[in-house]
Amino acid sequence: MSDWMVTRSSKAGRRRRALSPLREHLRDTFWFAPTAAMVSVFVVWAGAQALDTAIVEALQDDRDYDTLDELLRFADDAKAVVSAVGSAMMTFIGVVFSISLVAVQMASGQFTPRVVRLFVRSRITKATFAVFLATFVLTLLVLTSFDSVDDPRAVTTVPLVQSVLTLCMVALSLLLFVLYVNTTLRLMRISHVIARIATESFRVAASMPVPTGGPDADRPGSATARVPHEGRAGVLRDVHIARLVRVARKHGVVLRLIPRIGDFVVPGTPLLAVHGGPAPSRRALRYTISVGVERTYHQDLGFGLRQLSDIALRALSSAVNDPTTAVQALDRIVQLLAALSRRPLDAALHRDRGGAVRLVQPVPGWTELVDLGFTEVRGCAVGNPQVSRRMLAGLDDLLLLVPPERREPLLRHRELLRQAVDRSGPAPADRAFALRPDRQGIG
Secondary structure: OHHHHHHHHHHHHHHHOOOHHHHHHHHOOOOHHHHHHHHHHHHHHHHHHHHHHHHHHHHHHOOOHHHHHHHHHHHHHHHHHHHHHHHHHHHHHHHHHHHHHHHHHHHHHHOOHHHHHHHHHOHHHHHHHHHHHHHHHHHHHHHOOOOOOOOOOOOOOOOHHHHHHHHHHHHHHHHHHHHHHHHHHHHOOHHHHHHHHHHHHHHHHHHOOOOOOOOOOOOOOOOOEEEEOOOOOEEEEEEOHHHHHHHHHHHOOEEEEOOOOOOEEOOOOEEEEEEOOOOOOOOOOOOOEEEEOOOOOOOOOOHHHHHHHHHHHHHHOOOOOOHHHHHHHHHHHHHHHHHHOOOOOOEEEEEOOOOOEEEEEEOOOHHHHHHHHHHHHHHHHOOOHHHHHHHHHHHHHHHHHOOHHHOHHHHHHHHHHHHHHHHHOOOHHHHHHHOOOOOOOOO
16 A cells, blocks of 8 residues: 555656646636636637638539538528527526536535535536537537528538537537536535545545655754745645745755645744745745635645544534434545555655755644544544444554554544443443444444
8 A cells, every 4th residue: 555655656746746736726716617618619610610611612613502502501400400509508507507506505514515625626517517608609609600691602601510510519518418417416425525535635645755764864954044924814725846846956945834734824924944044035935835715635634534524523413413424434534544554744855856855844643633533523423323333443443554653542532432432321231332343333
């Protein structure tokens, strides 16, 4: 497992590091894909129109007016189809996405508001919306290309290629609509939502660099300068690692990020500590820090556990009372912690091409991750033997996987859960049943 994650981390880092922040920020927006599709359809339409004009001119040069007459009759039939598609497409878009917004609202209320990001980041959702709008724009453009002249000798263009392109876009829209409905229904199922959260979390863990040397190797000395945060207040979403490494290498220093990814920062608070020289200029550090209104998966190792814990807590609330969902969240919490059980934590060291450490990025430690995954769920597990049994089984599994120095927080949570159940159980038999490890809870 660890060798696979190291290999994947090195390959992914070399392939995506420079463009990763931009790529992740665009995935968190919903406007880019539809806008790009509508701009692209203008280019495609212009090319199709030029091809139609070339076809008409070639037939006129060959005096093949019979073929042109057949194309004009085809154009009359195609115009009716294109007009019907154009008038129905916007209504179709409005109905489909109105229903989708209701589905998103229901999912956020049932699971956690943070799962809305899964819908926003869904590639099939963006592709569907983009193709729908592109099809509508294309129909408007094609309608402007129909010539009112019926004489084959005087006609300037017959939108033959454009009409075929419109029909292809309609077929693509119908295919994407089926895929979109399937994807939306999957995202409304809690098992798929939890699996998506786990997948994103594994991606973050795999992208973390693996330090070499001892635990204190290449750690910077005392700070020689500090760089305060001068932007707007908000959540530290991510940092441009490649750019910060280049800046540190150019100035011959080591930069250390003081807050963790996911912390809320306000103007004036220390953001970067500089080791080994003066602080780089503001211009050099421009566009290296991203601050937003909410946390993202990108570079945030604890955000997945935070969401899984939120889902479990909501499932165990008296309003929902769904311990099976909490057990499913615990399954993924245990899976994530097992994957991180032997990985170096606390800090991610990013090196330049020469192998020198240039950026130190703090990440949650093992104890913090265990507390994040179990503390709040453990407090609500009392009175739900299905949850307490699954948590005990998960803790026992992790105790078999972790090295000896990481057993303490697991043993602490196991003992606290046992004490809580002992205090609340009305009968010894009930307490013994609630404290019997079971990977399915009760089955």
